[in-house]
Amino acid sequence: MPIRREHRFFYPIDWPQLSAVIRFGRAKGRCEACQRPHGRTVFCLGDGRWWDDEAASWRDGTGGLVCIEVDAADVLGEIRTTRVVLATGHRNHDTADNSAANLAAWCQRCHMLHDRPEHMRRRWWTLFRRKALGDLFRGPYGL
Template sequence: MPIRREHRFFYPIDWPQLSAVIRFRRAGGRCEVCARPHGQRVFHLGDGRWWDAEAASWRDGRGRIVCVAVGADDVLGQVRTTRVVLAAAHRDHDTSNNAERNLAAFCQRCHLLHDRPEHRRRRWLTLFRRKALGDLFRGPYSGP
């Protein structure tokens, strides 16, 4: 994922090289959670299951091989494609902690799932600040 301009100073100057080492040398060009390959277009069902062409089988959101019963649900009606892009992520969400054990190679889906609690926390803070500013400048909050 690209780094926003206002957040660039949180990352070290050699971040592109550090990110490449984590994504391609350590992780081997695959997501460390679900094993999706970087740069490939994969078929997926939207619930984490995806088709691994190398293994010729379906994998779940954790990278384990699963059996998809054709008659149980309409698999072909649900299939979508997506292009996988790996990103280096901080496990503890602290951009100043660039230790190798704190960095992970995640695909888009796994990165969003990993960041969900942090995004929820930041969303609450943003809404709380907006409400406080409204109370400060326009009187008590009256709702939408």
């Protein structure tokens, strides 16, 4: 995922090289959460299942093999494709902690799932600040 301009100074100057070591050295070009391969277009379902060409089987959101019954559901109507791009993320959301144990190679889906609570916290804080500034400069909100 691209780093916002205002957050660039939080990352070390060698971040691209460090990220490449994690994504392609340690993770071998696969998401560490669901095993999706970097740079490939995969077939996926809305619940996180995706088709692994190498294993010739469906995998779930955690990378485990899944068997789908033939008459269970019309999965062909739900299939979409996505191009997998690996990104290096911080497990504890602290950009100053760049230890190998804190960094993980995730695809877009897994990265967003991991960051969801942090994004919700930041969204709440932004809305809280806007409301506080409105109260401060425009008076309290009407009932």
